[in-house]
Ligand SMILES: Nc1ncnc2c1ncn2[C@@H]1O[C@H](COP(=O)(O)OP(=O)(O)O)[C@@H](O)[C@H]1O
C-alpha cells in the first residue's frame with residue numbers, strides 16, 4: 001500500500017470524537033457514538049460495516065445533511081484548521097450518492113445541471129468534466145437527459161457533477177452498490193484514477209469488503225456508531241484484530257468458496273436506542289468474556305498504524 | 318438525443334387527431350341520447366308544456382321522420398356550420414347565445430385560474446421550503462380556508478363589505494350600462510383594451526374583481542396544497558440533496574430546479590380545475606348577476622329547454638377535451654420522460 005509510511009504530514013481531514021444523536025418523538029437514537037478519524041491527502045479511506053452501523057450518518061453529518069433536530073458534537077479540522085463540525089465540509093467536499101438513477105434531476109439536461117454546478121457556460125469546460133469522468137462523446141452528452149443514460153454512465157455523470165465543484169475530497173456512499181459487477185469495477189477504477197491523476201482524497205463507504213480491498217489504502221470498520229478497527233487495508237484484512245472484522249470477512253463470498261452458503265453474522269446491529277455499557281458487539285461475539293460488558297473497549301495498537309477496539313488485542317509494547 | 322422537431326410534430330398531429338375523434342364520439346353520443354333513446358324525441362325536445370303543433374314543428378325541424386343515418390349526417394352538417402339548433406324557450410339560435418355567454422364565463426374562469434396559479438404556486442413553494450414553521454402553518458390555514466369556504470358565503474361577505482359598506486366595487490353585473498366598445502372576443506377586459514377604451518377597461522375590471530376572487534378561492538387553496546405537497550416530495554429527493562451539497566444557491570434550487578419537478582405532476586390537476594370552474598360557474602354567476610354560461614344553462618334547465626341543455630353540454634365537453642389536449646402537449650413539452658409515441 002506504501003502510503004501508510006507514518007510521515008508526519010498534516011492530514012487533510014481530522015474528525016475528533018464525533019457524536020450524532022437523532023431526536024425522533026419515539027426517543028433519542030445514538031447513531032454515531034464517538035468516532036475519530038483521519039483522511040490524508042490523496043488517500044482512499046474505506047469505511048466498512050454492516051448496514052445500520054452509522055456509516056452514512058457519520059459523513060452526511062459532516063456535509064451538513066443531518067436533520068436540524070439532531071444533536072451533533074465533536075471537532076473537525078481541515079488541513080489543520082478548525083471548522084464547524086456540522087456542515088462546513090460542504091465547502092470542500094463532494095458527495096456521490098448510492099443510487100445514480102435518483103441523483104440527477106430528471107427534467108434538466110446533463111449540460112444544464114453541470115452548468116449550474118460548474119458556474120460556467122463554456123461547452124469545452126463542461127465537456128471536459130464529462131471526459132474526466134470517462135464519458136465518451138462528452139459534447140453530445142451535454143444535451144441528453146438522465147433517463148437516456150445507463151446506470152454506469154449515470155454514475156460517471158454524477159462523478160462529473162461532483163468534479164465540477166472542484167472538491168478537495170469526495171465522499172462516495174456505496175457508489176457501486178446499485179451497479180452490476182462489470183460496471184462496479186469500472187467505476188472503482190475511475191475513482192482510483194481520479195485519486196492518482198488529480199490527487200483527490202476519497203472516502204469510500206461500502207458494506208462490501210471486496211470493494212474496499214480493491215482500491216482503499218486504509219480502512220475504518222464501524223460497528224454501532226463506533227470505530228471497531230482501523231489501519232492499512234492490507235493489515236486489517238490479512239490480520240484483523242477485532243472479531244467483528246473477522247466476521248465481516250467471513251461473510252463475503254470469495255472466488256474459491258463461490259456457491260457455498262456463507263452464513264451472515266448471527267444477530268443484529270443494535271439500533272442506538274438502548275444505552276450500550278460495554279462492547280456493542282459482545283452479544284454476537286464468539287469470544288465473549290465478562291469484561292466485555294464492563295467498559296467500552298478503547299482502541300488498542302495491533303501494529304504500527306493498526307488499531308482495534310477489543311480486549312483480546314494484546315498491546316505490543 | 319434532444320427531442321427532434323419531426324417527432325414533436327408527429328406527436329402533436331396524433332394528439333390533435335385523437336382529440337377530434339373524442340369530440341366526434343361525444344357528438345355521436347349526444348345525437349344518440351337526444352334522438353334515439355327517447356320514445357318521442359320531438360315532444361321531449363319541445364318540452365313538457367308544448368302544444369301539439371309545436372311538437373310537430375320540432376319533428377319537422379329535426380327531420381325526425383327521416384332514416385337515422387341521414388338524421389345523423391344532417392346533425393353533423395349543422396354542427397360543422399356552427400348551427401346548434403334553436404332554443405325552444407326563447408326561439409333564438411343557440412350558437413349565437415353561446416357566443417355571447419361562453420366568453421363571459423371564460424373571462425371569469427381564466428382570470429380566477431390565473432389568480433390561483435400566480436398566488437398559489439409561490440405560496441406552495443414557500444410553505445414547502447419553510448416546512449413546519451410558522452409561515453408554512455399560516456399558508457396551509459389559508460389554503461384550507463380557500464377550499465372550504467362556500468362560494469355563496471364568501472360572495473355575500475365581499476358584497477356586504479366592498480359594495481354595500483365601503484362602496485369601492487360594484488355589487489353585480491359585468492359593466493355599467495353606459496359602457497360601449499366593440500366586442501370581438503366577448504371577454505370585456507380584452508375587448509376594452511383592444512378598443513383602447515381605458516374608462517371601459519377600469520369599469521370592466523372593477524366588476525370582475527369580486528366574482529374572480531370568489532371563484533379563485535377553491536383553486537387557490539387546491540394549488541397551494543398541491544404544490545406544497547409535490548414540492549415537499551421533490552425537496553426530499555436525492556437530486557435536490559445533491560444540488561444542495563454542490564452549493565447551488567437555495568433560491569436557484571427552489572425556483573429554478575425543484576419548482577419544475579413539482580409543477581409537472583400538479584399541471585393536470587390545475588388544468589382540470591380550470592375546466593371544472595367553467596361548468597361550476599353558475600353559483601358565482603347567480604350571486605353576481607354575471608350573464609355567463611352558468612346562468613344561461615340554469616335558465617335552460619329550469620325550463621327543460623332540451624336543445625340548449627344538449628348544446629351547452631357539448632360545448633363544455635369540447636372545452637374539457639381542448640384543455641386536456643393543451644395539458645398533454647404542455648406536459649410533453651416540459652417533461653423529457655414523456656414518450657412522444
Ligand atoms: N433521520 C434519522 N432519524 C432517526 N434515526 C436515523 C435517522 N437516520 C439514520 N438513523 C439511524 O441511524 C443508524 C445509522 O444509519 P446509517 O448511517 O444510515 O447506516 P449505514 O451504516 O447503513 O449507512 C440506523 O440505525 C438508522 O436507523
Ligand SMILES: [Mg+2]
Nearest residue numbers: 055056057173
Ligand atoms: Mg448507508
